[in-house]
Amino acid sequence: MNPRSPRRRAAAVVAALTACAALTATQAQASPTQDVITPATKFYVDPHSKAAKQALVDFRNGDIENAVNMAKVASWPQAEWFTEGTPGEVRSKVSRLVHRARAVGRTPVLVAYNVPGRDCTQYSSGGAASSAAYRQWIDAFAAGLGDSKAVVVVEPDGTALLPKDCGPAVDPAGELTAARIADLAYAVRTLKAKPRTAVYLDAGNVQWRPVGEMAQRLLDAGVRYGDGFALNVSNTHPTDHNARYGTWVAKCMWFATEGPEEARGHAERCAGQYYSSAAPNDGTPGNAVSSTDPATWRWTDAWFDRNVGTPPAGELRHFVIDTSRNGRGAWTPQPGKYSGDPEIWCNAPGRGLGPRPTADTGVPLVDAYLWVKIPGESDGSCTRNTGGSIDPEYGIVDPPAGTWWPDQAHALARNAAPRLTFNH
Numbered sequence: 001m002n003p004r005s006p007r008r009r010a011a012a013v014v015a016a017l018t019a020c021a022a023l024t025a026t027q028a029q030a031s032p033t034q035d036v037i038t039p040a041t042k043f044y045v046d047p048h049s050k051a052a053k054q055a056l057v058d059f060r061n062g063d064i065e066n067a068v069n070m071a072k073v074a075s076w077p078q079a080e081w082f083t084e085g086t087p088g089e090v091r092s093k094v095s096r097l098v099h100r101a102r103a104v105g106r107t108p109v110l111v112a113y114n115v116p117g118r119d120c121t122q123y124s125s126g127g128a129a130s131s132a133a134y135r136q137w138i139d140a141f142a143a144g145l146g147d148s149k150a151v152v153v154v155e156p157d158g159t160a161l162l163p164k165d166c167g168p169a170v171d172p173a174g175e176l177t178a179a180r181i182a183d184l185a186y187a188v189r190t191l192k193a194k195p196r197t198a199v200y201l202d203a204g205n206v207q208w209r210p211v212g213e214m215a216q217r218l219l220d221a222g223v224r225y226g227d228g229f230a231l232n233v234s235n236t237h238p239t240d241h242n243a244r245y246g247t248w249v250a251k252c253m254w255f256a257t258e259g260p261e262e263a264r265g266h267a268e269r270c271a272g273q274y275y276s277s278a279a280p281n282d283g284t285p286g287n288a289v290s291s292t293d294p295a296t297w298r299w300t301d302a303w304f305d306r307n308v309g310t311p312p313a314g315e316l317r318h319f320v321i322d323t324s325r326n327g328r329g330a331w332t333p334q335p336g337k338y339s340g341d342p343e344i345w346c347n348a349p350g351r352g353l354g355p356r357p358t359a360d361t362g363v364p365l366v367d368a369y370l371w372v373k374i375p376g377e378s379d380g381s382c383t384r385n386t387g388g389s390i391d392p393e394y395g396i397v398d399p400p401a402g403t404w405w406p407d408q409a410h411a412l413a414r415n416a417a418p419r420l421t422f423n424h
Contacts (some may be wrong), residue, residue: 001411006314007084007228007274011036021236023337023399026179026397027066028117036107036149036150036151036196036197036227037107037151037198037227037359037367037368038216038358038359039079039279039359039360040359041110041150041359041368042077042105042106042107042109043077043106043107043108043357043359043368043370044077044100044101044104044106044107044108044109044358045075045076045077045078045080045106045244045423046077046080047074048377049078050374050377050409051071051073051074051078051348051375051376051385051409052070052071052074054066054070054376054404054406055067055068055070055071055074055261057406059108060068066410066413067415069411069414070126070409070411072413072420072421072422072423073353073375073409073412073413073420074424075176075359075422075423076356076357076371077109077370077371077401077423078324078357078371078374079109079110079111079133079153079370079371079374080097080110080111081110081111081113081139081374081402082094082110082111082112082113082114083113083114083126083135083388084114084126085400086141087137087139087258088140089097090137090140090144091141091143091144091159092144092196093144094110094140094144094145094185095143095144095145096142097110098145098146098148098150099148101149101150102148102149105243106207107150107151108149108150108322109150109152109153109370109372110151110152110153110234111149111152111153111156111372112141112152112154112155112187112191113127113154113155114126114127114134114151114155115127115128115130115134115158115180115183115184115187115337116129116130116131116133116134116179116183117163117166118155118157118158119157119264120161120163120165120166120167120170121166121418122380123346123379123380123381123382123400123401124157124379124380124402124408125410131138131182131183132181133304133331133377134187135182135183135186135190135405137243138186138187138190138191139190140155141191142190142191142193142194142197143193145194146194147194147195147196148192148196149196149197149231150194150196150197150198151197151198151320151368152191152197152198152199152200152371153185153200153202153230153233153320154187154188154191154199154200154226154368155184155187155201155202156201156202156230156233156234156372157202157204157219157233157289158180158184158201158202159184159201159202159203159204159214159217159218160202160203160205160208160209160214160217160219161204162177162180162181162203162217163174163176163177163180164176164177168321168357172359174205174217175256175398178273178324180218181220181221181293184201184222184227185220185221185222185356186222187222188222188225189222189225189226190224191226191228192226193227193231195274196275198226198227198367199225199227200226200227200228200230200319200320200367201218201221201222201227201228201229201230201232202229202230202233202343203217203218203229203231203246203249204231205231205232205233205235205237205242205245205320206231206232206237206241206242206244206245206291207237207273207291207292207330210269210272210273210274210390211245211248211249211271211272211273211300212267212269212270212271213250213267213268213272214249215249215253215256215270216256216267216268218249218253218269218308218317219253219256223253225351226341227317227367228250228317228318228319228320228365228367229246229249229317229319230319230320230322230372231245231246231319231320232321232322232323232326233323233372233373233381234322234325234345234346234372234373235322235326235330235345235373236325236326236329236330236331236345237312237326237327237329238326238329238330238353239244239321239323239326239329239354239355239369240294241294242298242321243321243363243365243366244294244350245273246319246321246366247365248270248271248272248300248304249319250291250315250317250318250319250365250380251304251308251316252267252270252286252309253267253316253317254255254308254311255267255269255270255307255308255311256269257313258311259307259308263307265301265405270303270304270377271299271300271303271304271316272300273291273297273306274289274291274300275289275299275300275301275303277303278291278299283402283420288341288382291310292330294387300389313364313374316365317365318365318367318371319364319365319366319367320366320367320368320371320372321366321368321369321370322371322372322373323353323354323355323356323357323369323370323371324354324370324372324373324374324375324412325348325351325352325353325354325375325412326348326351326354327351327352327353327354327355327415327416327417328351328352328415328417330344330348330361331344331349331350331391332349332350333384335346338384338386339385340384340385340386341384341385342384342385343382343383343384343385345379346379346380346382346404347378347379347380347382347391347393347398347405347408348406348416349393349411349414350411351411351412352411352413352415352416353371353375353412353413353415353416353417353418353420354369354416354417355369355418356369356418356423357369357371359361359369374404374412375412376405376408376409376412377401377402377403377404377405378399378401378402378404378405378408379398379401379404380398380400380401381398381399381400382398417419
């Protein structure tokens with residue numbers, strides 16, 4: 001088959017961007033419903049996204065292939081992050097977004113990311129100056145939502161990376177951790193008080209905290225006030241791995257709150273992704289459980305079947321999964337290449353876009369696949385713990401966290417799995 005001519009491909013870019021700008025404007029207004037997310041939910045597409053702007057830059061530079069790919073990326077819904085600002089500023093920005101989405105019958109995805117001490121002062125450090133300031137900010141965020149439909153992901157890394165996890169000298173008395181947990185519960189409760197907002201408290205990913213530990217952290221941080229939790233934000237672990245992990249976490253929370261009397265308050269008893277009932281002779285071959293190999297998770301499944309059974313579906317918390325960069329799964333550096341932590345989560349090379357955003361997942365507890373992390377935004381100036389300032393995987397100093405990185409955006413689009421298409 002002959003490839004399309006440059007003129008025809010250029011015309012396709014222009015047509016795609018025009019369609020992207022009008023994508024939601026041409027849709028009929030959705031009828032009001034109290035169900036924020038159903039399989040039929042359509043998420044809001046920002047016609048002025050960073051990918052849309054990059055498509056125009058690529059087109060003007062004569063880079064038609066990347067321009068087409070960026071136009072494809074721009075046609076899919078992505079979350080909008082709120083990371084700073086005064087209460088008045090965040091209220092205004094949130095209000096503008098939800099009104100744009102409501103005008104075209106779409107549901108926006110927002111991320112609240114401003115908790116004090118976020119990211120342990122690492123690449124995405126920052127946040128409100130105090131719990132009082134944070135709560136005022138959350139109040140304003142909620143006020144901006146009003147009665148419009150919205151999905152809010154609350155504080156990526158907020159539960160998985162508590163102050164007590166930042167190092168032995170950071171929170172020796174536990175006061176900062178207690179404040180964090182209280183702040184998260186306040187955020188979930190306040191946001192969920194809005195009549196048409198679905199709220200998901202971040203819960204890390206399948207390779208971070210054991211099932212029981214994450215279940216307890218979610219319970220402590222007020223997940224019961226919201227709709228559920230979010231997994232894999234800004235990470236690359238496979239969708240099916242996170243779905244299985246999330247199902248265990250949901251069942252573990254039920255076990256520790258509604259299960260047998262002896263289980264109440266004991267989420268730590270739940271089996272997790274590292275569990276074996278027969279260690280060390282628990283796998284074939286290798287006699288070991290691998291947290292990255294679902295084929296070895298049969299012991300965990302058996303534990304839940306035996307101890308939890310099948311809880312009523314309506315009593316289990318649901319969750320969403322970020323699929324913005326996990327099309328090719330997690331990155332594994334060459335063995336021995338790095339003597340320290342290779343930071344496999346940080347601007348992982350060779351990754352691709354994952355499953356497209358949708359609320360029709362076909363997985364009972366998974367409410368949606370979302371592009372929470374903006375495809376093409378840097379995770380920070382990763383160094384792989386080499387002691388220098390250069391990221392050895394790219395040979396450059398990576399852009400600061402949250403900065404648009406065209407080369408990364410282009411790579412994610414090229415490597416998309418499944419193959420990238422336009423959203424129609």
